[in-house]
Amino acid sequence: xxxxxxxxxxxxxxxxxxxxxxxxxxxxxxxxxxxxxxxxxxxxxxxxxxxxxxxxxxxxxxxxxxxxxxxxxxxxxxxxxxxxxxxxxxxxxxxxxxxxxxxxxxx
Amino acid sequence: xxxxxxxxxxxxxxxxxxxxxxxxxxxxxxxxxxxxxxxxxxxxxxxxxxxxxxxxxxxxxxxxxxxxxxxxxxxxxxxxxxxxxxxxxxxxxxxxxxxxxxxxxxxxxxxxxxxxxxxxx
Numbered sequence: 001x002x003x004x005x006x007x008x009x010x011x012x013x014x015x016x017x018x019x020x021x022x023x024x025x026x027x028x029x030x031x032x033x034x035x036x037x038x039x040x041x042x043x044x045x046x047x048x049x050x051x052x053x054x055x056x057x058x059x060x061x062x063x064x065x066x067x068x069x070x071x072x073x074x075x076x077x078x079x080x081x082x083x084x085x086x087x088x089x090x091x092x093x094x095x096x097x098x099x100x101x102x103x104x105x106x107x
Numbered sequence: 108x109x110x111x112x113x114x115x116x117x118x119x120x121x122x123x124x125x126x127x128x129x130x131x132x133x134x135x136x137x138x139x140x141x142x143x144x145x146x147x148x149x150x151x152x153x154x155x156x157x158x159x160x161x162x163x164x165x166x167x168x169x170x171x172x173x174x175x176x177x178x179x180x181x182x183x184x185x186x187x188x189x190x191x192x193x194x195x196x197x198x199x200x201x202x203x204x205x206x207x208x209x210x211x212x213x214x215x216x217x218x219x220x221x222x223x224x225x226x227x228x
Contacts, residue, residue: 043218
């Protein structure tokens with residue numbers, strides 16, 4: 001199975017900061033990489049698909065980049081509603097896998 | 108509005124069985140692959156398995172951790188998704204999410220609110 005490694009596992013940020021989360025695949029997955037946001041007690045929400053495409057309704061401060069094995073999710077200016085846990089997920093192989101998650105907390 | 112509503116969770120003893128259901132609305136259910144994803148308490152997301160649509164013969168795939176114990180099925184006439192879970196283990200304790208696979212390739216564009224399964228004696 002393809003292993004997905006996210007870093008950091010947690011971070012603290014102030015409102016307005018630029019936040020970057022990385023996701024590394026154990027083998028090349030082309031651009032088959034998606035990002036989700038999860039808030040406590042809720043199901044995840046799709047943010048970015050196919051590495052860099054913004055899901056409808058998601059604010060433009062969210063962006064994704066990368067291909068092959070290395071990917072990033074960037075929040076250009078983090079807002080109070082963005083404090084949550086973020087997961088990457090590969091869809092290159094039949095067996096899907098998620099990264100371990102990155103918790104973004106308020107500093 | 109797309110809605111996915113899971114039900115059927117609860118407390119079950121190790122070795123027991125349980126069937127979860129997901130009622131879908133707001134979209135043409137039969138046009139989409141559907142998956143289950145779970146999340147153990149305080150842990151990350153784990154893909155459980157998928158069922159394809161009729162055009163793909165309703166074929167299924169499973170994570171190694173549940174293969175041979177879980178069976179995913181669907182009833183397109185009732186817009187419903189199911190997972191039959193047998194030989195449950197304590198490590199199957201989790202919130203189980205019903206998820207819709209996009210028409211593109213291959214992301215989860217809608218999630219249910221989840222149903223909690225607790226496997227404990």
